[in-house]
Amino acid sequence: MNARNTKVMNRFDVTSRLIAKLKNEEAVIGGIGNTNFDLWAAGHRPQNFYMLGSMGLAFPIALGVALAQPDRGVFALEGDGSLLMQLGALATIAMLKPKNLVMIVMDNGIYQITGSQPTPAANVADIVTIAAGSGLANSAWAADEEDFERLVEEAMSASEPSLIAVRIDDKPGVGATRRDPVQIRERFMHGLGVREPL
Amino acid sequence: MAIAEQHSSSEAAQTSGDKSWHGIVLQTLKRNEISLIPYVPDRVLTPLIKNLHADPFFTTFATAREEEAVGIASGAWMGGRRAAVLMQTSGFATLANVLASLAVPYQIPLIMFVSERGTLGEFNYGQSLVCRTMRPVLDSLALEHHTITRLDELEFIADRSIKQAVTTQAPVALILNPLLTGGKTFDK
Numbered sequence: 001m002n003a004r005n006t007k008v009m010n011r012f013d014v015t016s017r018l019i020a021k022l023k024n025e026e027a028v029i030g031g032i033g034n035t036n037f038d039l040w041a042a043g044h045r046p047q048n049f050y051m052l053g054s055m056g057l058a059f060p061i062a063l064g065v066a067l068a069q070p071d072r073g074v075f076a077l078e079g080d081g082s083l084l085m086q087l088g089a090l091a092t093i094a095m096l097k098p099k100n101l102v103m104i105v106m107d108n109g110i111y112q113i114t115g116s117q118p119t120p121a122a123n124v125a126d127i128v129t130i131a132a133g134s135g136l137a138n139s140a141w142a143a144d145e146e147d148f149e150r151l152v153e154e155a156m157s158a159s160e161p162s163l164i165a166v167r168i169d170d171k172p173g174v175g176a177t178r179r180d181p182v183q184i185r186e187r188f189m190h191g192l193g194v195r196e197p198l
Numbered sequence: 199m200a201i202a203e204q205h206s207s208s209e210a211a212q213t214s215g216d217k218s219w220h221g222i223v224l225q226t227l228k229r230n231e232i233s234l235i236p237y238v239p240d241r242v243l244t245p246l247i248k249n250l251h252a253d254p255f256f257t258t259f260a261t262a263r264e265e266e267a268v269g270i271a272s273g274a275w276m277g278g279r280r281a282a283v284l285m286q287t288s289g290f291a292t293l294a295n296v297l298a299s300l301a302v303p304y305q306i307p308l309i310m311f312v313s314e315r316g317t318l319g320e321f322n323y324g325q326s327l328v329c330r331t332m333r334p335v336l337d338s339l340a341l342e343h344h345t346i347t348r349l350d351e352l353e354f355i356a357d358r359s360i361k362q363a364v365t366t367q368a369p370v371a372l373i374l375n376p377l378l379t380g381g382k383t384f385d386k
Contacts, residue, residue, distance in 0.1 A: 029273070049276065053299020057269035060261075061300075064273020064281070067234060067257065072277075088262020089269075096259060181303040185276060194278040 006167045007144040011106050012038040012174045014148055014166050015077065018104065019043060021152050026073035027065050027192060030177075031058035033113045035077040035106055037173025046191025050177045050184050056085030059093065059103055066098040069192060073100050073156055080107040080127060081119045087130060093161050094135030102155040103131075103163040108170055116170060131163045139163040219352055219378050220246035223311065226356045227282055228255055230364075232309065234274050235259075236267035237284035240313040242379045247284065264289040265296040272306045280364070282309040287316050287329045290371070294335050301369045302339055308369035309360055314345070318376040321384040332373070342370045347377035 015038045022028070027047045030036025035058070036050040049065075051058060062076035083090075083105055093101065109122030121127075131139035138160050142148035148166060155162035177184075189195045216225070223246055227235070235250050235258040237243070250258040261267040264285045271281035290312050301308040316322075316329025336343045342362065344355050356372055363370040375381075 027277075051300070052303070054265070054269065054296045057265065057272075057296065057300065060266045060269030061273035061276075064234075064270040064275070064279075065277040066273075067270070068274045068277025068279035086263065086266055089266050092259070092261050092266065092270075182305050185304040185306070189276050189278075192277055194276065 005143070006141045008167050008169050009142070009145060009148070010171060011035070011166075011168045012041060012171075014104075014106070014142075014145065014168065015039055016042045017145060017149055018075065018077075018152055019045070021149065021156075022073075022075075024073060025191070026075055027062070027069070027188075029058050029062040029065065029074070029076040031055075031076070031078040031082050033079065033082075034173035035079050035082075036177050037175050039077060040177040041173065041175030046187055048191070049188045052177070052179055052181055052184075056082045056089075058082065059089045060086065062101060062103070063089070063093055063096070063098060065192070066101040067096070070098065070100055072192070073102070074098075075102045075104065077104050077106065080105055080109065080121065081111045083127065084119060084121055087134070090131050090134035090136055090163075097160050099159050099161065101161040102152070103136075103161065105163065105165040106168050107165055108168045110170060112170055112172060127165045128163070131165075136161060136163050140165070142166045217349070218245070219349055219374070220249060222349070222353050223356060224249055224253065226353055226360065228253075230280070230357065230360045232280040232282045232360065233257060234271065234279055234281035235284065236261045236270045236281065238264050238267065238286070238289050240284070240286035240289075240315070241382050242313045242315075242374070243284055243286075243311075264292050268293060268296045268301060268308060271308055272300055272304070275306050275308075280309075282311060282360075284311045284313075286313050287332055288325065290332050291328045291335075297335075297339055297341070297369065302341070305367040306369065307363035307367050309363055310369065310371045312371055312373045313379065314373050314375050315382060318381055319383050336371055342368060343373060344371075345373040345375050347375045349378060352378065
C-alpha cells in the first residue's frame with residue numbers, strides 16, 4: 001500500500017495501541033525524542049528502553065536485544081528522520097532475520113522536535129519501499145489504526161522480522177522521559193530478567 | 199619480540215595452541231563468553247574475522263556502520279549477551295556521538311577492538327590524520343584504552359581489560375598496533 005493512501009494517525013495513540021497488545025513482557029525500544037516520549041507517556045513498563053541520544057540506533061539496539069533473547073518479542077519505535085540516519089541497519093536485520101523483531105516507523109516527514117523542518121525524504125522517498133528493497137519483505141504501511149493493530153498481531157507470530165510504517169501527524173510527544181540513563185538501563189535489564197535489583 | 203605474526207590459516211587458529219595475535223584474541227573472547235561479533239571489516243582484521251566466522255561459538259556479521267555495531271552490542275549486553283565490536287581507526291572516528299550518548303552515560307561495557315591504521319608506515323595522508331583523532335576522543339570521555347604492540351602482552355591486556363569493562367560497566371578500546379599485527383603497507 002502506498003503511503004499517500006494511508007490515514008494520518010497520531011504517534012501517542014498508535015503507541016498506546018501497541019502497548020495494549022503486549023501480553024508477554026515484550027521489550028520495546030523507544031528511539032530518540034518523540035518516539036520515546038510517547039512510549040513513556042503510554043505508561044512505563046520494566047521492558048521499555050528509552051534512548052536519550054544516539055539518533056538512528058533504535059533498530060540496532062533492538063536487534064541486539066533480539067539476538068540476546070530470541071524467545072522474547074522485541075519492538076522498536078523509530079522516527080522517519082532517525083531511520084534515514086541508519087538505513088544500512090535494515091539490510092543487517094534482513095541478513096540476520098531475527099523473527100522476534102518488529103520495527104515500527106513513525107513517519108511525519110519532518111524533524112518535529114527541532115522545528116518541523118521537512119526531512120530530505122519527505123514527499124520523495126517511501127519508507128516501506130526502502131525497507132522492502134533492503135530485504136525486509138515483511139514491510140507494510142498501516143492503512144489506519146485497526147490495520148496497525150492487525151499488522152502488529154501478524155508480526156508477533158511471523159517467521160521473519162517485520163516493519164510497520166505509520167503515517168503520523170505533526171504533533172509533539174505527549175510526555176517527557178525522565179533523563180536518567182543509568183536507571184533506564186538498569187531497570188530495563190531487570191525487566192528482561194538479566195539482573196535482580198540490589 | 200614485538201614482531202607481527204601473519205598466520206592466516208584458519209586451521210592454525212582452530213587449535214587452542216594458536217599463538218598468532220588473532221588466535222589469542224579469538225580464544226580470549228571465547229574464554230570471556232563474548233559470542234556476538236558485529237564488525238566493519240579491515241584488511242588487517244581479515245584472519246580474525248575469517249576464523250570468527252568459522253567458529254560456531256560466535257555469531258559474527260558485518261554491519262553497515264560502526265555505530266550500528268555499537269547499538270547492537272549495547273542491546274545485546276542489556277539482553278544478557280556479551281558482544282565485541284571490530285573496526286578500523288577510521289571507523290572509530292565515527293563513534294563520538296554514540297559513545298557520549300549511549301555507551302558511557304548508560305554504563306555499558308562496550309568492548310571495542312580497533313585495528314590501528316595511520317601510523318608506522320601509513321601511505322594515505324587522510325588515514326594518518328584520522329588516526330590522530332582517536333586517542334583525544336577516547337581521552338576526552340576518560341575512556342579506558344590500551345595500545346597493544348607486543349604479542350606476549352596481548353592476552354594479559356585483552357583478558358584483564360574485558361573483565362574490567364564488565365565489572366566496572368565501562369567501555370574499553372583495545373587498539374591493535376601495527377607492531378602487533380603487521381599493519382597494512384603500501385605493497386599489499
